[in-house]
Amino acid sequence: MSQSHRARWHAGALAALFLALAPSGAGAQAPTTSLPPANHDVFAPLPLPAPSTIRTASGKPGPDYWQQRADYRIKVTLEPEAHRIRGSEVITYTNNSPDTLTELWIQLEQNLFRPGSRGALVNAGTRWRGAFEGGGIELTRVEVVQRGKTRQPRYFIDDTRMRIDLEEPVPPRGGKIDIRIDWTFIIPEYGADRLGRFKSVDGWVYELAQWYPRMYVYDDVDGWNPMPYIGQGEFYLEYGDFDVEITVPREFIVVATGELQNPEQVLTAEQRQRLARARRSAETIHIIHPDEVGKPGTRPAGSGPLTWRFRAVNVRDFAWAASPAFIWDAAGWDGILLMSAYPREGLGTAERPGWEKSTEYVRHSISYYSQKWYRYPYPVAINVAGVVAGMEYPMIVFCSVNARDQALFGVTDHEFGHTWFPMLVGNDERRYAWMDEGLNTFLNHYSNLAYYGQDAQRTRATSSDYIVNQMLQPTHDQPIMTFPDHLRREGLGFLAYRKPGFGLILLREVVLGEERFDAAFKEYIRRWANKHPQPADFFRTIEDVSGEDLSWFWRGWFYSTDLLDQAVDSVTTRDGQTLIHLSNREGLVMPVILEVEYADRTRERHRLPVEIWFHADTYAYELPAGREVVRVTVDPDRKLPDLRRENDTWRKATAVGARAGRETSTATP
Numbered sequence: 205m206s207q208s209h210r211a212r213w214h215a216g217a218l219a220a221l222f223l224a225l226a227p228s229g230a231g232a233q234a235p236t237t238s239l240p241p242a243n244h245d246v247f248a249p250l251p252l253p254a255p256s257t258i259r260t261a262s263g264k265p266g267p268d269y270w271q272q273r274a275d276y277r278i279k280v281t282l283e284p285e286a287h288r289i290r291g292s293e294v295i296t297y298t299n300n301s302p303d304t305l306t307e308l309w310i311q312l313e314q315n316l317f318r319p320g321s322r323g324a325l326v327n328a329g330t331r332w333r334g335a336f337e338g339g340g341i342e343l344t345r346v347e348v349v350q351r352g353k354t355r356q357p358r359y360f361i362d363d364t365r366m367r368i369d370l371e372e373p374v375p376p377r378g379g380k381i382d383i384r385i386d387w388t389f390i391i392p393e394y395g396a397d398r399l400g401r402f403k404s405v406d407g408w409v410y411e412l413a414q415w416y417p418r419m420y421v422y423d424d425v426d427g428w429n430p431m432p433y434i435g436q437g438e439f440y441l442e443y444g445d446f447d448v449e450i451t452v453p454r455e456f457i458v459v460a461t462g463e464l465q466n467p468e469q470v471l472t473a474e475q476r477q478r479l480a481r482a483r484r485s486a487e488t489i490h491i492i493h494p495d496e497v498g499k500p501g502t503r504p505a506g507s508g509p510l511t512w513r514f515r516a517v518n519v520r521d522f523a524w525a526a527s528p529a530f531i532w533d534a535a536g537w538d539g540i541l542l543m544s545a546y547p548r549e550g551l552g553t554a555e556r557p558g559w560e561k562s563t564e565y566v567r568h569s570i571s572y573y574s575q576k577w578y579r580y581p582y583p584v585a586i587n588v589a590g591v592v593a594g595m596e597y598p599m600i601v602f603c604s605v606n607a608r609d610q611a612l613f614g615v616t617d618h619e620f621g622h623t624w625f626p627m628l629v630g631n632d633e634r635r636y637a638w639m640d641e642g643l644n645t646f647l648n649h650y651s652n653l654a655y656y657g658q659d660a661q662r663t664r665a666t667s668s669d670y671i672v673n674q675m676l677q678p679t680h681d682q683p684i685m686t687f688p689d690h691l692r693r694e695g696l697g698f699l700a701y702r703k704p705g706f707g708l709i710l711l712r713e714v715v716l717g718e719e720r721f722d723a724a725f726k727e728y729i730r731r732w733a734n735k736h737p738q739p740a741d742f743f744r745t746i747e748d749v750s751g752e753d754l755s756w757f758w759r760g761w762f763y764s765t766d767l768l769d770q771a772v773d774s775v776t777t778r779d780g781q782t783l784i785h786l787s788n789r790e791g792l793v794m795p796v797i798l799e800v801e802y803a804d805r806t807r808e809r810h811r812l813p814v815e816i817w818f819h820a821d822t823y824a825y826e827l828p829a830g831r832e833v834v835r836v837t838v839d840p841d842r843k844l845p846d847l848r849r850e851n852d853t854w855r856k857a858t859a860v861g862a863r864a865g866r867e868t869s870t871a872t873p
């Protein structure tokens with residue numbers, strides 16, 4: 205319980221609260237046989253994977269924790285006349301595992317867009333579609349280099365995966381191999397909401413992601429993780445350094461993951477000065493003003509294509525965007541360069557601001573999350589407007605060119621929230637979407653409130669009434685733990701985002717209190733920064749730091765579709781003692797917050813821990829003697845997703861007002 209919670213409760217009631225749990229009421233209903241407690245199945249330890257010296261019982265990475273490393277050197281050329289990419293890369297893969305590797309698995313996500321791909325067949329007619337004639341990746345070279353020797357390995361490609369069979373295995377604990385791949389593909393116009401191209405009046409805006417062959421993760425939990433890319437499931441990626449050279453026609457501006465290494469070759473002197481000023485400026489400064497778009501003076505003198513070189517250290521992915529149509533602006537926060545790149549179609553109006561506000565939104569997100577949870581780990585942050593509705597990559601995010609006002613703030617804030625999950629804390633998104641989307645939705649809730657206060661439109665979606673309504677939707681009948689590709693499409697937004705996000709708000713505001721929750725959540729980020737946590741590592745870390753066994757919470761909220769219904773059944777008086785008879789009428793359990801109103805109209809709050817439900821689904825709470833109770837309400841602030849509000853309040857019957865049985869004061873348990 206935190207100080208701020210304490211302040212909201214009437215102080216007088218508090219001292220007695222946790223001592224007042226002597227089971228006088230419960231004793232009356234205690235089982236007379238030696239049967240197990242009624243709710244044993246709810247409170248039993250969660251059957252998590254056994255801890256090890258790799259992933260410990262406390263949720264920390266253990267002394268034997270290891271992960272692989274993949275460093276990339278890439279040269280890529282954009283050919284806009286054919287909407288084509290030509291790339292050439294060297295992946296330096298380091299096998300830190302204790303295992304000898306005889307094969308390598310590589311992701312070829314562009315094959316999602318090949319007609320007949322798994323994703324195209326599974327997702328026909330949805331936003332994860334995107335297959336088109338000519339789609340898919342073509343490899344023109346596959347070589348491996350080991351100990352100075354270059355070989356053409358045997359490999360096979362199945363859908364979005366490639367397996368390379370090695371003649372000479374990669375030895376454990378530091379063995380290295382270089383993989384050289386050349387490739388080409390046609391950029392889809394609409395790339396399953398992850399990449400694509402938008403036609404501005406000033407030229408095409410290309411957004412490039414999943415654009416280079418990249419390593420699958422090899423880990424201690426599943427070995428290789430070659431799960432196909434189907435659409436809903438996002439990405440699980442190794443960390444490494446990227447050195448990327450992007451060659452584009454001279455009139456194009458390029459923004460990317462990483463820091464630009466050669467500004468004197470690709471920017472004008474004026475633009476370099478504006479960028480330097482912007483880095484120290486709270487106000488947004490134009491690098492390319494709307495009136496300058498397309499003017500030859502915005503590009504260095506000369507002819508022929510330009511190569512933009514970017515370097516990114518210790519990231520799990522690399523994305524970029526290029527266009528001759530970009531308006532480009534920037535500001536700074538604490539040494540971090542914050543930028544937006546958008547075509548004029550993104551500009552808003554005085555009443556409905558658009559992308560001209562983007563950098564201000566970026567600045568809020570980066571500074572807010574940095575101060576609240578963990579410092580932004582990168583030197584730059586770029587928001588790009590285009591065809592992609594909202595998608596995150598390290599240092600760069602893609603948001604819809606059509607987003608305006610609070611919707612643009614919302615999507616920008618969400619995509620940059622992903623910096624912390626999964627860019628920094630590198631979870632397996634393909635299996636556990638909630639570990640990034642849910643944790644991020646939780647972050648966004650408070651960021652949104654910090655920016656807009658109570659005017660925030662999106663807070664409606666985190667109200668308990670909204671959540672209950674969503675829990676009852678027939679399409680939302682799967683647990684949060686379901687793999688995202690297995691979730692019903694209609695359920696993804698709720699089960700991967702809203703429900704886990706709301707669950708963490710509950711955990712923070714109702715179960716643990718802000719102080720304990722925040723300490724645990726920050727510690728989770730710190731422990732797993734640039735690593736690969738599993739769900740158990742998250743659950744264990746929160747329990748370890750908060751000191752609370754939360755098996756019931758994880759089981760109920762994450763592993764089940766159970767509902768919550770807390771009720772005040774009756775209030776009785778016996779020998780001057782007042783008993784409040786409560787019941788828990790659905791499968792979920794939660795602590796109880798009671799508001800008691802006395803005949804003199806004073807009110808006080810009582811908090812009962814979740815342990816009151818250990819032995820039965822009913823509980824009688826004994827109030828200190830001597831005062832007449834006229835009203836009792838559970839969950840008075842409506843923080844819990846309580847199914848039936850109509851049984852939340854008991855009122856003392858009056859001569860005129862006696863209505864229903866549960867509202868009388870004469871019922872007995």
Ligand SMILES: [Zn+2]
Nearest residue numbers: 618622641644
């Ligand atoms: Zn997201």
